[in-house]
Amino acid sequence: MKLNYLEFEQPIAELEEKIEELRNVGTDNEINISEEITRLEAKSQSLTESIFSSLNPWQVAQLARHPQRPYTLDFIELIFTDFDELHGDRYFGDDPAVVGGTARMEGKPIMVIGHQKGRDTKEKVRRNFGMPRPEGYRKALRLMEMAERFRLPIITFIDTPGAYPGIDAEERGQSEAIARNLMAMARLRTPIICTVIGEGGSGGALAIGVGDRVMMLQYSTYSVISPEGCASILWKSAEKAKEAAAALGITSERLKELGLVDEVIDEPLGGAHRNVDRTAEVLKATLVSALEQLEAMPLEELLAKREEKLMAFGNFTIRTK
Amino acid sequence: MSWFEKLIPSKIRTEGKHKKNVPEGLWTKCADCNAILYRVEVERNLEVCPKCGHHMRIGARKRLETFLDPEPREEIGDDLEPVDALKFKDSKKYKDRLTQAQKNTKERDALIVIKGQVKNVPLVAAAFEFRFMGGSMGSVVGERFVRAVNTSVENHIPLICFSASGGARMQEALFSLMQMAKTSAALAVMREKGIPYISVMTDPTMGGVTASLAMLGDINLAEPKALIGFAGPRVIQQTVRETLPEGFQRSEFLLEHGVLDMITDRRDMRDRIAGLLDKLGYSTQKS
Numbered sequence: 001m002k003l004n005y006l007e008f009e010q011p012i013a014e015l016e017e018k019i020e021e022l023r024n025v026g027t028d029n030e031i032n033i034s035e036e037i038t039r040l041e042a043k044s045q046s047l048t049e050s051i052f053s054s055l056n057p058w059q060v061a062q063l064a065r066h067p068q069r070p071y072t073l074d075f076i077e078l079i080f081t082d083f084d085e086l087h088g089d090r091y092f093g094d095d096p097a098v099v100g101g102t103a104r105m106e107g108k109p110i111m112v113i114g115h116q117k118g119r120d121t122k123e124k125v126r127r128n129f130g131m132p133r134p135e136g137y138r139k140a141l142r143l144m145e146m147a148e149r150f151r152l153p154i155i156t157f158i159d160t161p162g163a164y165p166g167i168d169a170e171e172r173g174q175s176e177a178i179a180r181n182l183m184a185m186a187r188l189r190t191p192i193i194c195t196v197i198g199e200g201g202s203g204g205a206l207a208i209g210v211g212d213r214v215m216m217l218q219y220s221t222y223s224v225i226s227p228e229g230c231a232s233i234l235w236k237s238a239e240k241a242k243e244a245a246a247a248l249g250i251t252s253e254r255l256k257e258l259g260l261v262d263e264v265i266d267e268p269l270g271g272a273h274r275n276v277d278r279t280a281e282v283l284k285a286t287l288v289s290a291l292e293q294l295e296a297m298p299l300e301e302l303l304a305k306r307e308e309k310l311m312a313f314g315n316f317t318i319r320t321k
Numbered sequence: 322m323s324w325f326e327k328l329i330p331s332k333i334r335t336e337g338k339h340k341k342n343v344p345e346g347l348w349t350k351c352a353d354c355n356a357i358l359y360r361v362e363v364e365r366n367l368e369v370c371p372k373c374g375h376h377m378r379i380g381a382r383k384r385l386e387t388f389l390d391p392e393p394r395e396e397i398g399d400d401l402e403p404v405d406a407l408k409f410k411d412s413k414k415y416k417d418r419l420t421q422a423q424k425n426t427k428e429r430d431a432l433i434v435i436k437g438q439v440k441n442v443p444l445v446a447a448a449f450e451f452r453f454m455g456g457s458m459g460s461v462v463g464e465r466f467v468r469a470v471n472t473s474v475e476n477h478i479p480l481i482c483f484s485a486s487g488g489a490r491m492q493e494a495l496f497s498l499m500q501m502a503k504t505s506a507a508l509a510v511m512r513e514k515g516i517p518y519i520s521v522m523t524d525p526t527m528g529g530v531t532a533s534l535a536m537l538g539d540i541n542l543a544e545p546k547a548l549i550g551f552a553g554p555r556v557i558q559q560t561v562r563e564t565l566p567e568g569f570q571r572s573e574f575l576l577e578h579g580v581l582d583m584i585t586d587r588r589d590m591r592d593r594i595a596g597l598l599d600k601l602g603y604s605t606q607k608s
Contacts, residue, residue, distance in 0.1 A: 163532075163551065165552030165553075167557060167561055167565065167566065167569070169551070169552075170550050170551060171578050172578070173536075173580045174532070174550075174551040175550065175551040175580075176532075176536040176580055178532040179501075179505060179531075179532050179537050180536070182501055183506070183508055184509070187506075187509045187510075187513070202529075203498070203528070203529055203533075206502060207532075210502045224493075224497050225489075234411035235412055244411070247409055247494075248491075248494045248495075249407060250495075260496070310503050310506040311467060311506070311507070313463070313502070314461075314463055314499070314503065315460045315496055316401045316403060316404055316464055317401075317404050318401060318402070319400045319402050319429075
């Protein structure tokens with residue numbers, strides 16, 4: 001697969017192009033250029049390291065939306081076995097922007113649910129760019145309640161620009177669907193592990209994001225509003241998205257610091273899309289160990305801890321009268 | 322000036338624009354029917370236009386003042402104050418925005434909670450102050466709401482919440498998003514205990530507040546013609562590039578689509594809520 005380079009990766013892209021050219025020349029040239037290629041490859045590596053060691057939040061946002069970033073179904077295939085996709089909310093329809101079903105993780109049955117984006121244009125449209133309608137959230141809730149009945153732990157993957165802002169979505173109660181999930185997930189009697197794998201877009205992300213453990217892939221983002229949306233409201237210009245991204249503190253590193261996420265999962269150098277297998281491997285190991293810890297806890301304690309964690313969110317001072 | 326106007330003695334001649342000669346604050350104009358209204362009368366009528374019934378926005382304190390019985394009253398969580406933990410700065414510092422909002426509204430944050438009574442039925446009532454940064458939900462709003470829920474649970478008394486909010490408070494970034502989870506979780510506990518929660522949506526109730534505490538009432542009420550939704554009409558318009566249907570995201574539209582239980586006139590609110598609570602087992606007659 002040919003890599004897509006982002007704007008800030010252009011120096012790497014140019015170097016890689018040069019290496020590619022040399023390789024092609026190499027076959028019909030008697031000069032030994034393999035040394036030169038090795039030298040350039042090392043340079044490319046160190047250039048990547050240096051660029052990725054100091055990414056700004058806006059650059060991370062672009063990585064989180066990278067067109068080649070692994071999506072929920074990619075991770076499902078690499079992490080689980082025996083996935084049975086379960087469809088429909090039983091009220092209105094089946095929303096392809098949310099996928100879910102039973103599967104096994106190292107042999108153990110689980111329920112997996114995630115936002116799903118499309119890879120090519122046709123698929124993107126079918127998946128509505130990963131923006132769910134109410135039926136997507138209601139399907140998720142149906143599956144989560146089923147998981148509770150059959151004592152399956154729930155694993156969710158978050159990757160959405162946000163809940164779909166459309167006429168039909170509003171007509172069918174987008175707000176109610178999200179709110180109900182928040183209320184239900186707070187009390188589901190089974191462990192819940194949520195991982196932001198790409199874009200964590202506001203309420204549309206949170207609607208499958210309330211759990212005992214909330215984790216983020218290193219270059220994913222989680223935010224109350226998109227940097228562009230925030231910029232256009234507060235700065236009155238979408239051009240200020242870079243500033244908004246910084247102010248909102250949307251990166252995994254910052255959110256871990258603030259205590260809003262529990263764990264950050266490292267990605268390979270250059271981002272998850274550079275080595276999807278490796279990313280899935282690390283993610284799987286983290287999921288397995290998190291689940292082990294949660295399952296070791298008595299259910300009542302698990303629920304009490306979840307409540308305690310939710311109630312602790314917030315910053316305020318108490319004025320002495 | 323027409324020949325007719327020239328005939329009128331200058332004393333009774335008007336400029337055509339009423340505003341100029343009217344003393345500040347004595348008269349007001351209905352935004353819906355354009356009737357010129359006597360301010361005192363509008364206030365007496367709970368900020369509802371006496372001519373057409375249009376519900377104007379009403380401040381949180383005034384709302385609770387007129388909703389609750391005069392006695393007893395106890396404010397909950399008024400010792401909580403917002404902090405700018407993220408040092409958020411856009412075109413203005415969040416800290417300065419807070420100071421400004423506090424000065425303008427005389428409130429510390431956008432939610433007011435009072436434990437009191439309606440027709441002698443003890444309950445907890447909360448109201449959003451829309452003039453405080455658009456009634457946006459940050460950490461203090463979330464915490465005060467949770468304390469309202471907890472007070473209801475501890476005392477086994479109903480909770481009523483009047484929402485008027487633009488949604489989550491951007492300046493508190495992800496902390497504000499998490500208030501959606503926090504308030505909803507508190508309501509989940511309350512629901513398990515079988516204590517009634519009545520949500521009253523007023524103009525406007527949007528975004529993260531609609532998609533959490535506002536939609537989770539055992540009974541969802543709304544005032545007439547209130548704008549209620551998840552995404553704002555402008556965002557939807559930009560996304561779908563279609564004209565929005567007539568009355569889109571108004572209370573009547575939501576009622577028709579099954580999201581609301583009923584639409585209630587502000588002037589009937591006390592009676593209606595007392596009547597509902599009575600049937601749910603919270604009556605004025607003490608056993």
